[in-house]
Amino acid sequence: MKTALSSAKNHSTSVRTARRVASSAVRVVSHRTTELASIRELVRTARPHVAEVANARGNAYLYLYDSFVRESPHKDVMRIVEKRFVDFGLSGKVIRITPFTNCRSLIEDELRYGVKTVVIVGNDETVAKVMSRAADLDVVFGLIPIGKKGNDLAESLGIPLNEESCNTLAARKIELLDYGVINNQRFFLTSLHIKNARLRITCDNTFVVKADKDNVELAVSNLLPSSIQGAPTGLLHPQDGRLEVFIRPQVSGVLSGLFNRRVYSKPSVFAFRRLLVSAARPFDMATDGRETQESSVEITVASKKLKMIVGKERRF
Numbered sequence: 001m002k003t004a005l006s007s008a009k010n011h012s013t014s015v016r017t018a019r020r021v022a023s024s025a026v027r028v029v030s031h032r033t034t035e036l037a038s039i040r041e042l043v044r045t046a047r048p049h050v051a052e053v054a055n056a057r058g059n060a061y062l063y064l065y066d067s068f069v070r071e072s073p074h075k076d077v078m079r080i081v082e083k084r085f086v087d088f089g090l091s092g093k094v095i096r097i098t099p100f101t102n103c104r105s106l107i108e109d110e111l112r113y114g115v116k117t118v119v120i121v122g123n124d125e126t127v128a129k130v131m132s133r134a135a136d137l138d139v140v141f142g143l144i145p146i147g148k149k150g151n152d153l154a155e156s157l158g159i160p161l162n163e164e165s166c167n168t169l170a171a172r173k174i175e176l177l178d179y180g181v182i183n184n185q186r187f188f189l190t191s192l193h194i195k196n197a198r199l200r201i202t203c204d205n206t207f208v209v210k211a212d213k214d215n216v217e218l219a220v221s222n223l224l225p226s227s228i229q230g231a232p233t234g235l236l237h238p239q240d241g242r243l244e245v246f247i248r249p250q251v252s253g254v255l256s257g258l259f260n261r262r263v264y265s266k267p268s269v270f271a272f273r274r275l276l277v278s279a280a281r282p283f284d285m286a287t288d289g290r291e292t293q294e295s296s297v298e299i300t301v302a303s304k305k306l307k308m309i310v311g312k313e314r315r316f
Contacts, residue, residue: 061118064103065095069146088169111137123145124289128290198212247267248267
């Protein structure tokens, strides 16, 4: 009899315990279900904001400042420029570059974070510094030209100087432009110049010009008119898939000896896609204003590869 009562009591206890466990399990499941629903609601409401942030990052601007733009003659202009960046919704990351900055690596790093527009703040030298290694990157380039001198490229692109250029940047008129490629390694936008060298020039494998003395001047033009004296003006075609080369040999004779100076003939101009220039001795070459010494160069054109923000008053 005692054994039966004890067994019944144990059974009753087991039932109550099972009910408590089941009740607790129901509460846990209910709590987890509520928690899961809350998380789903949070994700749902947050998704548009996440997309908005991603979109903003996708249109981010990177500003490359030359060191001189922070100097005293330009401080007031830069304050206005930076205020307009904010007013126009063009704010972005600012990086100051120096002659030792690897602009290509810098831009490539920022592209991974969604940068789509790189704005060069400086002058022609700043543009050459950036573009000589980075012109082939898949990004839109803009220009804020600072100062009254050394901004010939801005004029060619139709971009006004200083704070007025912010309007052009905001309008975001993009053109696809050609640029020059040297030895498949570095790039130039405006011009290339070789002076007084004994050159052998092969143009598109169609004809060869060979000098017998150090008496040939050569210039290649793209976004700026040729620097060679006597070259025809108005030959800016940075969207035709070709570059223009100007060749001017020295004239020997009475005039040259009489005035003890070099006298050149009228330059000849040819359009090309590939130009080979070589010499027995190294020659000085200026590319977008930057000088190097070369003995052989191959110059080709990258047709409509550069995405550039331009103004209404551009020269092409």
